[in-house]
Amino acid sequence: MSGIKEHNVAISTTQRKSVHKSKSSDWTVRKPKMSKLSLKENIWGYIFIAPWIIGFLGLTLGPLLFSLVTSFTDYNVTSQMNFTGFDNYKRMFTVDPLFWTSLYNTVYFVVFSVPLTTAGAVIVAMLLNQKMKGIKVFRTIYYLPAVLSGVAVYFLWMQLLSPSTGLVNTVLAWFGIDGPAWLFEPEWTKPALVMMKMWSVGGGMLLYLAVMQGVPKAMYEAAELDGAGSIRKFFHITLPMITPIIFFDMVTSTIGAFQIFQEAYVMTDSGEGGPSNSLLFYNLHMWNNAFEIFNMGYASAMAWVLFIIVMILTFLHFKFSKKWVYYESGDHK
Amino acid sequence: MSNSVIGSKKKRMTKKTLIYLILIGGSLIILSPVWWMIATSLKTPQEIAQYPPSFWPDSFRFSNYLETWQTAPFTRWTLNTLLISALSTIGSVLANAFIAYGFAVIKFKGRNLLFGIVMATMLIPGFVTLVPQYIIFAKIGWVNTYLPLIVPSFLGSAFFIFLIRQFMRTIPKDMVEAAKMDGANHFQIWWQIILPQIKPALITVAIFSFNGSWNDLLGPLLYLNDENLYTLQIGLQTFKGTVSTQWNYLMAMSTTVLLPIILLFFYFQRYFIEGSNLTGGQKF
Numbered sequence: 001m002s003g004i005k006e007h008n009v010a011i012s013t014t015q016r017k018s019v020h021k022s023k024s025s026d027w028t029v030r031k032p033k034m035s036k037l038s039l040k041e042n043i044w045g046y047i048f049i050a051p052w053i054i055g056f057l058g059l060t061l062g063p064l065l066f067s068l069v070t071s072f073t074d075y076n077v078t079s080q081m082n083f084t085g086f087d088n089y090k091r092m093f094t095v096d097p098l099f100w101t102s103l104y105n106t107v108y109f110v111v112f113s114v115p116l117t118t119a120g121a122v123i124v125a126m127l128l129n130q131k132m133k134g135i136k137v138f139r140t141i142y143y144l145p146a147v148l149s150g151v152a153v154y155f156l157w158m159q160l161l162s163p164s165t166g167l168v169n170t171v172l173a174w175f176g177i178d179g180p181a182w183l184f185e186p187e188w189t190k191p192a193l194v195m196m197k198m199w200s201v202g203g204g205m206l207l208y209l210a211v212m213q214g215v216p217k218a219m220y221e222a223a224e225l226d227g228a229g230s231i232r233k234f235f236h237i238t239l240p241m242i243t244p245i246i247f248f249d250m251v252t253s254t255i256g257a258f259q260i261f262q263e264a265y266v267m268t269d270s271g272e273g274g275p276s277n278s279l280l281f282y283n284l285h286m287w288n289n290a291f292e293i294f295n296m297g298y299a300s301a302m303a304w305v306l307f308i309i310v311m312i313l314t315f316l317h318f319k320f321s322k323k324w325v326y327y328e329s330g331d332h333k
Numbered sequence: 334m335s336n337s338v339i340g341s342k343k344k345r346m347t348k349k350t351l352i353y354l355i356l357i358g359g360s361l362i363i364l365s366p367v368w369w370m371i372a373t374s375l376k377t378p379q380e381i382a383q384y385p386p387s388f389w390p391d392s393f394r395f396s397n398y399l400e401t402w403q404t405a406p407f408t409r410w411t412l413n414t415l416l417i418s419a420l421s422t423i424g425s426v427l428a429n430a431f432i433a434y435g436f437a438v439i440k441f442k443g444r445n446l447l448f449g450i451v452m453a454t455m456l457i458p459g460f461v462t463l464v465p466q467y468i469i470f471a472k473i474g475w476v477n478t479y480l481p482l483i484v485p486s487f488l489g490s491a492f493f494i495f496l497i498r499q500f501m502r503t504i505p506k507d508m509v510e511a512a513k514m515d516g517a518n519h520f521q522i523w524w525q526i527i528l529p530q531i532k533p534a535l536i537t538v539a540i541f542s543f544n545g546s547w548n549d550l551l552g553p554l555l556y557l558n559d560e561n562l563y564t565l566q567i568g569l570q571t572f573k574g575t576v577s578t579q580w581n582y583l584m585a586m587s588t589t590v591l592l593p594i595i596l597l598f599f600y601f602q603r604y605f606i607e608g609s610n611l612t613g614g615q616k617f
């Protein structure tokens with residue numbers, strides 16, 4: 001793209017003296033015409049990204065600002081908006097015990113599900129990064145749960161986790177373990193959901209596999225000549241090479257895990273929050289406030305607190321990434 | 334010398350066997366829930382209640398499927414879901430390819446800044462804008478219509494823009510330049526030259542969008558009140574209210590809802606994988 005402009009500049013400067021009037025060649029375009037060309041390019045550019053701009057303003061930035069304003073009001077759809085200052089925020093932190101419950105549940109879920117699914121995905125990718133017969137079949141099988149989602153899958157897991165006749169406890173019984181009542185026992189509801197998430201680690205696996213396959217063979221061969229075993233090769237070659245993806249995966253899956261909603265909504269009978277509110281996640285609480293009791297002002301305040309929490313976490317992720325993420329092109333670590 | 338070679342060969346063989354065993358074990362763990370769903374969907378209520386549960390249904394009660402289908406307007410819900418998924422998939426493919434072309438091929442003022450914003454929007458939790466979006470759609474009278482579920486697809490999504498842009502950047506620039514020399518405008522270049530070359534990326538986006546649309550519960554839950562407008566996801570959720578714990582019916586319907594996605598997956602496997610490869614090599 002930039003080639004054409006540079007070309008223009010070069011030619012127009014060499015030909016500056018002789019006024020060239022030939023119409024046949026575009027290469028004689030002078031400065032004023034050139035800016036016309038780039039003006040045209042600018043217009044084209046904005047035409048092409050126009051849908052995104054409309055979406056960004058109408059569905060992201062606008063709503064974001066709107067909810068900021070709403071968070072300082074008692075808006076409930078039907079009534080007028082009354083400005084109530086920091087009341088919603090005060091109520092959240094001091095009056096509403098369910099706010100803290102929901103935040104605790106969500107953080108619990110994030111803290112366990114994100115590292116476990118990340119580590120699981122790396123391990124599975126390692127296993128599948130082999131030159132063996134039938135490896136493609138295994139890749140397909142491991143990836144399958146990642147495409148299965150929605151209500152059907154949550155129903156399936158409710159059945160699998162059924163205390164007496166579910167598959168999970170049946171298998172545990174083979175090993176003499178008396179499985180818990182999972183979704184009916186407050187201490188076991190969240191581990192159950194983490195387990196469900198683990199089932200679909202194959203989704204992340206593909207990302208790692210793609211990168212692992214891109215690691216130059218020569219690096220491993222050199223390491224082998226130096227007598228490095230599988231474990232050393234993993235920690236000294238593979239792991240550093242995939243740190244950028246681990247980072248990417250951690251950032252996006254942290255944001256994703258903070259937004260857990262559908263699972264809990266379906267598995268707790270339309271958002272009741274499960275036994276002792278143990279599955280009342282942040283977004284479920286926000287949802288109940290917004291669409292069950294139409295407390296839009298309060299829900300908007302919750303949305304902004306979530307936004308700030310996620311932004312801080314993302315910032316921290318980026319800040320600490322310099323310590324452990326390895327970029328080939330830059331200076332090490 | 335030869336001893337050590339044989340030794341390492343042996344070692345490699347045991348390593349391979351070990352990996353096979355782990356992989357097979359893992360596959361069983363992954364596939365058994367799917368089998369459990371199918372098996373349960375074919376059992377009688379009595380057999381489901383019995384302890385210990387059976388892995389293989391005593392009698393294959395296929396009538397569960399038919400009975401389920403007749404208890405609720407599933408045909409209607411399936412058609413609704415197909416309509417919404419198809420329209421938002423078309424919107425998603427066209428819009429994201431269009432927008433991505435702007436970011437990948439055209440050089441305009443503010444491009445890098447705006448693309449930075451596109452990427453940054455991926456970091457905004459969707460729930461933050463959920464309430465205000467609902468209020469906006471309610472104000473313009475779109476609640477209880479399919480518009481809130483379809484129109485946003487025509488306005489692009491950050492991840493897909495990024496994915497297609499990555500793909501477009503692998504196309505040699507000379508092709509675009511040559512077309513420009515021939516007097517083609519950007520719209521023609523986009524449609525006639527670029528789109529045919531990025532078919533794999535477009536198929537990937539199409540599959541992901543369709544999958545997302547098909548599995549979406551949140552949108553229909555928020556915007557659809559009329560049972561006639563329901564999609565399969567929200568229909569299935571409502572259906573649980575009517576059959577409560579009749580797991581044979583619930584699993585029969587769950588299997589039916591997941592079946593198209595499973596078929597799509599096996600047919601288009603390569604594109605699922607391609608999508609990950611495209612984004613995988615990137616530094617965040």
